Amino acid sequence: KQEVTQIPAALSVPEGENLVLNCSFTDSAIYNLQWFRQDPGKGLTSLLLIQSSQREQTSGRLNASLDKSSGRSTLYIAASQPGDSATYLCAAMNYGGSQGNLIFGKGTKLSVKP
Amino acid sequence: KAGVTQTPRYLIKTRGQQVTLSCSPISGHRSVSWYQQTPGQGLQFLFEYFSETQRNKGNFPGRFSGRQFSNSRSEMNVSTLELGDSALYLCASSLVGQGMDGQYFGPGTRLTVT
Numbered sequence: 001k002q003e004v005t006q007i008p009a010a011l012s013v014p015e016g017e018n019l020v021l022n023c024s025f026t027d028s029a030i031y032n033l034q035w036f037r038q039d040p041g042k043g044l045t046s047l048l049l050i051q052s053s054q055r056e057q058t059s060g061r062l063n064a065s066l067d068k069s070s071g072r073s074t075l076y077i078a079a080s081q082p083g084d085s086a087t088y089l090c091a092a093m094n095y096g097g098s099q100g101n102l103i104f105g106k107g108t109k110l111s112v113k114p
Numbered sequence: 115k116a117g118v119t120q121t122p123r124y125l126i127k128t129r130g131q132q133v134t135l136s137c138s139p140i141s142g143h144r145s146v147s148w149y150q151q152t153p154g155q156g157l158q159f160l161f162e163y164f165s166e167t168q169r170n171k172g173n174f175p176g177r178f179s180g181r182q183f184s185n186s187r188s189e190m191n192v193s194t195l196e197l198g199d200s201a202l203y204l205c206a207s208s209l210v211g212q213g214m215d216g217q218y219f220g221p222g223t224r225l226t227v228t
Contacts, residue, residue, distance in 0.1 A: 043204055102149075
């Protein structure tokens with residue numbers, strides 16, 4: 001059974017700092033891994049999607065990597081800004097019997113201080 | 115292109131009542147998935163529909179049901195509401211689902227059961 005873990009649960013950094021959010025998963029037979037952002041009381045905004053055959057994806061100041069063999073993904077945020085403050089969730093989609101649904105981590109709550 | 119829309123955005127119901135939530139996917143998307151988000155359990159998968167058929171189902175009691183219409187719009191129904199059903203219900207759409215493309219989420223319906 002796939003389990004997704006995100007550490008740390010919360011992170012506070014000063015503005016301008018580069019930071020890395022971690023995501024680990026127990027079953028390497030994933031179809032893809034997706035990173036989302038959630039603002040308080042809101043839905044999820046898709047940030048990056050990495051297919052199982054890919055190693056990384058980039059969008060602006062965000063870079064996500066995927067290492068299936070070690071069961072890990074990281075989200076790198078460059079030059080953080082107060083507007084980046086939100087909860088970041090990673091989610092894995094399994095290959096096989098449970099295809100069609102995402103398994104989510106509990107998220108990392110990021111606070112960027114001006 | 116319009117995003118995923120969900121109605122209503124907020125709902126207050128009493129224990130024992132039933133409720134119906136609606137989701138309109140992004141135009142052209144045929145897969146719709148539903149998730150429940152609570153502070154304790156995080157995001158959990160309810161079910162996925164594709165071409166009016168339930169293709170995948172999470173571990174929720176039979177009180178939770180759904181359907182999809184020919185225009186890909188989807189509804190979910192919860193009967194005999196319990197206090198523990200209070201949550202943010204999110205729907206997500208994708209072109210064909212099953213991990214071949216990313217999922218895009220709506221803003222959610224906040225259900226409060228009193």
